[in-house]
Structures are given as C-alpha cells and as structure tokens.
Amino acid sequence: GAGVxxxxxxxxxxxxxxxxxRCDPISGHTALYWYRQSLGQGLEFLIYFQGNSAPDKSGxxxxxFSAERTGGSVSTLTIQRTQQEDSAVYLCASSSSGTGALSTxxxxxxxxxxxxxx
Amino acid sequence: xxxxxxxxxxxxxxxxxxxxxxxxxxxxxxxxxxxxVQYPNRGxxxxxxxxxxxxxxxxSYGFEAEFNKSQTSxxxxxxxxxxxxxxxxxxxxxxxxGTYKYIFGTGxxxxxxx
Numbered sequence: 272g273a274g275v276x277x278x279x280x281x282x283x284x285x286x287x288x289x290x291x292x293r294c295d296p297i298s299g300h301t302a303l304y305w306y307r308q309s310l311g312q313g314l315e316f317l318i319y320f321q322g323n324s325a326p327d328k329s330g331x332x333x334x335x336f337s338a339e340r341t342g343g344s345v346s347t348l349t350i351q352r353t354q355q356e357d358s359a360v361y362l363c364a365s366s367s368s369g370t371g372a373l374s375t376x377x378x379x380x381x382x383x384x385x386x387x388x389x
Numbered sequence: 390x391x392x393x394x395x396x397x398x399x400x401x402x403x404x405x406x407x408x409x410x411x412x413x414x415x416x417x418x419x420x421x422x423x424x425x426v427q428y429p430n431r432g433x434x435x436x437x438x439x440x441x442x443x444x445x446x447x448x449s450y451g452f453e454a455e456f457n458k459s460q461t462s463x464x465x466x467x468x469x470x471x472x473x474x475x476x477x478x479x480x481x482x483x484x485x486x487g488t489y490k491y492i493f494g495t496g497x498x499x500x501x502x503x
Contacts, residue, residue: 302489313395313495314433314479321489329490362433376421376440376483378491380433 275381277363283387284353292348292384296365303346304378305338309359320346353388360385391416393482395494402470403502410465410478410497418486422463424454427477439463470501
C-alpha cells in the first residue's frame with residue numbers, strides 16, 4: 272500500500288512569507304507526527320496528533336508554527352512569517368500507536384519537505 | 390522529562406568487523422526504545438524496537454540491540470558490517486507510561502570502509 276506522502280518535496284520562500292506543508296499519512300493510522308531535521312541537530316519533535324485527542328503541541332518552537340489534522344487524516348503544518356532559522360527538512364510520520372490491539376508503535380516516515388528561507 | 394543521547398557523531402568500522410552504535414536514555418517510566426536508519430536521499434526506516442520481554446531484540450538487515458536497564462542503554466550492534474550499512478542512525482525513546490511523544494537522538498553517522 273501507499274506510504275506516507277508529503278508535499279511539496281522542496282519549498283523555497285522569502286523571509287516573512289507564510290508556508291504550508293502537507294502530509295498524507297498511511298490510511299488507518301491514528302497517530303501523526305511532525306518533526307524538524309536540521310543539519311547536525313537530529314530530529315526535533317514538533318507536534319503529534321492521536322485520534323480525536325487534543326494534539327501535543329509542546330515541541331512547536333514559536334507561535335508562528337501551527338498544525339492541524341482534518342478528518343483524522345491529512346495534516347498541514349503552517350509556518351507564518353518565515354525566518355531563515357526555519358530552514359530545515361520537515362518530516363511527517365504516522366503510526367497505529369495507541370492502546371488497541373493494532374498498536375505497533377512503529378513510525379512510518381514520509382520523504383520530507385526541504386524548506387529553504389532566503 | 391525523557392531524553393536520548395548518542396555520544397558519537399560518527400563511527401567508522403571496517404567491512405566485516407562488528408559494529409556498535411551507542412545510545413543511552415532517560416525516562417521516568419518504562420522505556421519504549423527504537424532504532425531508525427536514514428540512508429542517503431531516503432526517508433527514515435524502522436530497524437527494531439524494544440517494548441518488553443527479551444532484552445536482546447533482533448531487527449532488519451541483521452541488526453540487533455540490547456536493552457540494559459541498569460545502564461539505561463540500548464546500543465545497536467551487528468556482527469559483521471557491510472559497506473551498504475553506511476547511513477545515519479537514530480535512537481528514539483518514548484515513555485511507556487506517558488504520552489506518545491518520541492524523543493530522537495542527534496544521530497550517529499556510520500561509515501563502513503571497504
């Protein structure tokens with residue numbers, strides 16, 4: 272079946288502009304995660320959605336960052352008034368994490384969106 | 390708060406030799422531990438995980454990892470390295486008693502020399 276997809280694969284924007292990054296998780300996965308991968312910084316947790324529960328936004332670096340997940344499927348990460356330090360690869364992952372029998376705790380990652388802020 | 394440390398930015402090993410990539414963790418509850426690999430120009434892929442049970446877990450591509458509770462470690466190992474194992478390896482932890490938030494280490498670049 273299809274894996275996690277992300278769009279666009281590359282985004283170049285000017286400082287101060289808003290950007291939207293999209294993630295299509297694997298069908299049926301209840302959990303969706305956003306991470307940021309900067310050179311030499313590893314993966315930085317941003318936000319996760321689990322079913323209908325309130326998202327854990329504790330990793331969002333500032334109020335310029337927001338994310339939503341519509342209908343328990345597609346998610347959009349929005350960065351307002353982009354800054355040069357926002358340049359990074361943004362990764363999305365989904366999993367069937369949960370307490371049910373289908374929970375695996377294994378995350379499946381998309382290919383990422385490389386954001387460059389000029 | 391949970392945390393993960395990968396003390397080595399890079400590990401070099403000769404092909405055919407055993408390899409170890411180190412990971413230590415800190416969580417308040419029971420740890421759920423993971424290794425992921427990122428090959429050049431490819432996304433992260435799951436390698437193996439420890440949730441409960443046998444401390445030695447086996448994963449993809451001949452990799453294994455040993456959970457050591459007393460040392461709070463989860464080192465990744467392989468008996469005989471291949472050049473194709475060269476990649477970026479990430480250790481991750483989740484607090485089994487807490488949220489579904491995963492913390493990843495900063496990654497270790499493994500270079501296997503022919």
